[in-house]
Amino acid sequence: MSKVHWFKRLNPNSLVARTLLLTLLAVLCSQAVLTAIWYQKTKQDELSGIRDTSASMATMFASTVTFFQQLPTAYRHIVLDQIRNMGGTRFFVSFNSEELIVDPIPDTPLKLASMQSVTRVLKEKLPKVESVSVNFSKAANLRLIKNDIFLDDLPKSWAHHTLTLGPLDPPIMVVQIKLKEREWIYVAALLPSPYMQLDDTIFSKDQLVFLIIFTSLLLVLTFLLVRAQVKPLRRLAKAANEMSMDVDQSPIKEEGATELVMATRAFNRMQTRIRKYISDREHLFTSISHDLKTPITRLRLRAELLDDDIKRHKFNQDLDDLEMMVKGSLQCVRDTELHENHEFVDLNEMVRNISEAYNQVHTRVSFRVLPIEPVVLKPLAIKRVLTNLIDNAVKYGKHAFVSIEETPTWTVITILDKGEGIPESKMEVVFEPYVRFEIDKEGHGLGLGICRSILHGLGGDITLQNSIQGGLEVKVYIPPNLEV
Numbered sequence: 168m169s170k171v172h173w174f175k176r177l178n179p180n181s182l183v184a185r186t187l188l189l190t191l192l193a194v195l196c197s198q199a200v201l202t203a204i205w206y207q208k209t210k211q212d213e214l215s216g217i218r219d220t221s222a223s224m225a226t227m228f229a230s231t232v233t234f235f236q237q238l239p240t241a242y243r244h245i246v247l248d249q250i251r252n253m254g255g256t257r258f259f260v261s262f263n264s265e266e267l268i269v270d271p272i273p274d275t276p277l278k279l280a281s282m283q284s285v286t287r288v289l290k291e292k293l294p295k296v297e298s299v300s301v302n303f304s305k306a307a308n309l310r311l312i313k314n315d316i317f318l319d320d321l322p323k324s325w326a327h328h329t330l331t332l333g334p335l336d337p338p339i340m341v342v343q344i345k346l347k348e349r350e351w352i353y354v355a356a357l358l359p360s361p362y363m364q365l366d367d368t369i370f371s372k373d374q375l376v377f378l379i380i381f382t383s384l385l386l387v388l389t390f391l392l393v394r395a396q397v398k399p400l401r402r403l404a405k406a407a408n409e410m411s412m413d414v415d416q417s418p419i420k421e422e423g424a425t426e427l428v429m430a431t432r433a434f435n436r437m438q439t440r441i442r443k444y445i446s447d448r449e450h451l452f453t454s455i456s457h458d459l460k461t462p463i464t465r466l467r468l469r470a471e472l473l474d475d476d477i478k479r480h481k482f483n484q485d486l487d488d489l490e491m492m493v494k495g496s497l498q499c500v501r502d503t504e505l506h507e508n509h510e511f512v513d514l515n516e517m518v519r520n521i522s523e524a525y526n527q528v529h530t531r532v533s534f535r536v537l538p539i540e541p542v543v544l545k546p547l548a549i550k551r552v553l554t555n556l557i558d559n560a561v562k563y564g565k566h567a568f569v570s571i572e573e574t575p576t577w578t579v580i581t582i583l584d585k586g587e588g589i590p591e592s593k594m595e596v597v598f599e600p601y602v603r604f605e606i607d608k609e610g611h612g613l614g615l616g617i618c619r620s621i622l623h624g625l626g627g628d629i630t631l632q633n634s635i636q637g638g639l640e641v642k643v644y645i646p647p648n649l650e651v
Contacts, residue, residue, distance in 0.1 A: 229292035258356030399423035560584035
């Protein structure tokens with residue numbers, strides 16, 4: 168498949184692209200709404216859960232503080248040493264002579280809710296303490312016992328097993344309670360799961376990966392489904408375009424959705440009716456041609472028997488006009504019937520061959536060659552058009568200047584003559600049958616109409632305008648290559 172074909176398929180204006188964009192938009196909007204609802208509900212539950220959990224931990228802290236307050240001062244450090252030597256407890260406890268510095272983590276709703284809950288319970292359970300300080304810190308920045316002693320400086324058995332949890336590195340709650348001057352009790356602990364990380368992100372990495380996979384799978388399935396449905400529609404559009412240039416096309420295969428099958432069936436019936444109509448028209452004009460020749464010839468013979476020369480001359484003149492009208496009508500029908508196959512046509516070579524007939528003695532056709540690729544056309548049809556237009560330019564404009572250029576949408580052939588041009592008000596009239604501005608007896612006034620009919624059948628067009636330098640400028644527009 169060519170890059171151009173893929174570009175057309177992925178064009179934002181195509182049905183496939185628009186369906187994919189609409190599906191993606193629907194997924195994003197639905198996910199946004201569901202996420203907002205889920206986030207609000209989940210965060211409410213998380214805030215309620217972390218408040219209850221923090222209050223429970225604060226109750227244990229208060230019991231610990233009460234226990235140590237009841238011990239004689241000399242026994243406090245003995246009990247702490249025994250706890251540490253046995254492997255610690257669910258939290259780390261120490262007595263310090265000052266409040267230690269805490270490097271806090273960024274504030275989040277979960278963190279603030281936990282701190283408020285712990286502070287509230289401790290103040291209720293320990294009304295006689297002077298102050299309560301609650302915060303969270305990372306293990307790497309956690310100070311213990313003194314401001315210059317960090318967690319990594321202590322023996323592993325003292326606090327590491329209690330305050331660290333492998334690669335997760337959760338934040339550590341630090342509670343410092345001032346019992347009296349230069350006497351602080353220090354408590355550090357981890358929040359239990361699922362609040363351990365104080366995670367407040369809307370999407371976790373796993374959820375984001377799942378969403379991306381889900382959306383990608385949905386888009387791929389939608390693309391395959393729409394492409395399968397668009398394929399018959401594209402085939403129908405191509406057949407309609409080709410039928411405008413050649414009605415003798417094979418019937419389209421009926422497949423796809425029910426609506427597409429109905430449309431394809433209707434198109435096939437229409438094509439059959441058009442083909443039959445054209446065939447009947449050909450037979451009709453052939454019959455007319457045959458039937459009119461005999462009475463016209465018979466009338467000519469009878470006219471010769473007339474004694475009056477004037478009447479005989481007028482009679483023959485009327486028969487000549489009648490015969491010319493019949494021949495012209497039949498020529499118009501015959502010349503607009505394009506019963507030939509598409510082929511690659513070298514327009515430069517075709518114009519050069521047509522010009523040679525007019526340049527035998529004097530140069531009457533000037534042609535500027537432009538290197539272009541061959542165009543897929545019906546060769547005899549386009550040759551009729553160019554021959555007719557160049558002949559008119561030479562006959563009525565004395566000299567024809569022919570040039571070819573390519574644009575992104577058309578191949579344009581320009582034919583300019585040195586004649587007097589056509590009045591602006593008559594630019595469209597000249598395409599009507601039997602309209603002529605010259606007084607010579609050659610031609611029937613059908614040429615331009617035939618040219619436009621042929622070009623319309625090929626998907627092209629023709630325009631006329633008077634040139635600024637004088638003369639008539641005719642532009643022939645030929646469509647880009649068809650898919651053959």
